[in-house]
Amino acid sequence: MHAMFLGDFKRHCRDIWGMDIKLKDGDGTWVDSGAAAMFDEDSDALSQDAWEALRHGTASDMQKLTRSQLQWLCRDTQMLPEPRYMDRKKHLLKKLEQYRTELGWPLARVSDTGGITSRKGKSDPVDDEELFAAEDVFRRKPDKSVKQTFRHAVLVAMCAARFKVGRSVLQPKTKQALADSLIQWRQDQGETVETSPLGPAPQIKKRKAPKNDTVVLGAGVLAEVQRDMARTRLPYWVSPAPREAGSTRVGKLSADQWRSFCTIHLVVTLCRIWGPSDPESRFHKMLRNYMDLVTAVKFASMRMMTPARIASYNLHMDRYLKNILELYPQVNLTPNHHLSGHFGELLQRFGPTHAWRCWIFERINYTLQQIPTNKKFGQLPDVLSPFVDIFIRTFRDDRSRGTLISESRAFKIKFLVKPDATTHSAPSRRLSQSMLSVIQKWKTMNNFQESLLGAARSKPCSPMAKVHHSLEKDGILYKPHTTPSDKEPQLTSGTLLSPFDTSNDDDTYCLGSDPNHPRSGSVDTSHCFIAFHDDTTFGWSAGRIREILTHESQTLIIVDPFRALLPGDAAHHDHHRVYPTSGGRIFYDEPEQIPVAISPTELMCHVALVQNVSDGIVAPHCLIIPLDRIKIMSLQSCGHG
DSSP, X not given: OHIIIIIIIHHIIIIIIOBOTTSEEOOSOOOOTTOSSOXXXXXXXXXXXXXXXXXXXXXXHHHTXXXXXXXXXXXXXXXXXXXXXXXXXXXXXHHHHHHHHHHTOOOSSOOTTSSOOOXXXXXXXXXXXXXXXXXXXXXXXXXXXXXXXXXXXXXXXXXXXXXXOOHHHHTTSOHHHHHHHHHHHHHHTTOOTTTSTTOSOOOOOOOOOOOOSEESBOHHHHHXXXXXXXXXXXXTXXXXXXXXXXXXXXXXXXXXXXXXXXXXXXXXXHHHHHTTSOTTSHHHHHHHHHHHHHHHHHHHTOXXXXXXXXXXXXXXXXXXXXXXXXXXXXXXXXXXXXXXXXXXXXXXXXXXXXXXXXHHHHHHHHHHHTXXXXXXXXXXXXXXXXXXXXXXXXXXXXXXXXXXXXXXXXXXXXXXXXXXXXXXXOOEEXXXXXXXXXXXXXXXXXXXXXXXXXXXXXXOOOSEEEXXXXXEETTEEEOOSSOOOSSOXXXXXXXXXXXXXXXXXXXXXXXXXXXXXXXXXXXXXXXXXXXXXXXXXXXXXXXEEEEEEEETTEEEEEEEEEEEOOHHHHHHHOOSTTSTTTTOEEEEEEEOXXXXXXXXXXXXXXXXXXXXXXXXXOSOEXXXXXXXXXXXXXXXXXXXX
């Protein structure tokens, strides 16, 4: 998966779009800065040189032109290759050679700005036109270039004209001897290149192309990303991206940070600022192309793989790679892109990537890089001795990504309720009548016999239930919003999200490497926000866990669901739901009137939340993106993920 996180994601942001907080925002249409030289259409010398090579030059002369000159010639002659090949000299030269063949070029004459560009070979005779052009060039060529500029037969003809000798007499002499004779004659005549009435031949100076002054992820876009980051809540197990991503101060991002930055933070911001644009606009097409990449990576990261998911991965990745070449013709596809195009075959052969990816090896490589080895001659065994302990501790850590335990726990334990860590027991509590009604409704809908009999003839619910402090499912820990007690929790406000203090960096993400010990100064409430399956069009809803109960041997999760958007707000202001697999949905930040009971099997995953993401929705609201690793919810019929 590092090939996608550190390969596809990183290349798309850094190389295809460009990412620099010091530069202005652009639309990704700049000329490739890797070109060897920049061609200025207003430069007479460059244009004359390019056209002279096209009319009279050999294949070697054409290859000496810069890529920018070849691009200019293709545009000027209307011989444009496909956009994807506009930065490849081989394809540019092929089009120009086709143009020259149609016109019968190259013409047999000497370029007046450079060397001989005749098609004639060494033994071909010299005609008057070639000799006249050679004399013209000789008067402007410096001494050191005479030998390389003219072929042997031309030098013989020029010497014969000056020294009044037959060409047959001069034929045995070498090019160097003939060139020296011409140079000496020019000196005897008192003529130099500087004194020639024609002056020296124009010098074509190549200068490096300046760096692009705009990038897609520039100061404006990254400022919006930081603004959304400050309103984002993530679960404890998600590694957040740095707040100042795009700045040199944060250094290189890890694979996990690229994953969070590209699948959460950029999705939040780009759907918000580019989503409302015209569907035919460039930015909207760029958004669709990027969301294809995010969706493909999400399918490839699933811990459960099916033929349908592999087909969905291939669909989105193929569409992403195809549209890259159309949107960014200056971009070359890389070996990572080629690998991504065949990744579906690997999923078909080997199954989910957690069985064969290399997280643990990458982590060990990072650990080795942190060990100081400079000037440690003879001390290497002592320096590396802590590495064994680090390896064992990392491998046994059940919260570290990629270890044997963390990967296998998700499949050995489907769900497990946990009591209070201090008392090691689950207290019992009498349920209120309203809570019993919620539980009875779930049992009526999910118990086959009670569904046939109907609610009126169902068995009465017991008023007692055990209260649990947490629930672990698929290796992830879930907790209720408040600490369980002997009293039934009640909603204390009209919103499910508490006011978010963004002045403290520790509160930005509400994260901790250990869900039981969040970072100092933070209140980790992100473990209680979940997505769960329901019978809506999208196949899922979101809410906050109120309680985790065991009632009559059935473990249930009591959830306060977020209220769904009204159709008007959803149609005009929620541009994230266009991408149901990876974009999430916006909900009102207020609970439904009645809580719902769900079983652990209906619990999907934790979610990422962003408060008040849309300026068009007046009421308090939040964007919710499910962070599902096991199975993707039922998708709304949509052309994009």
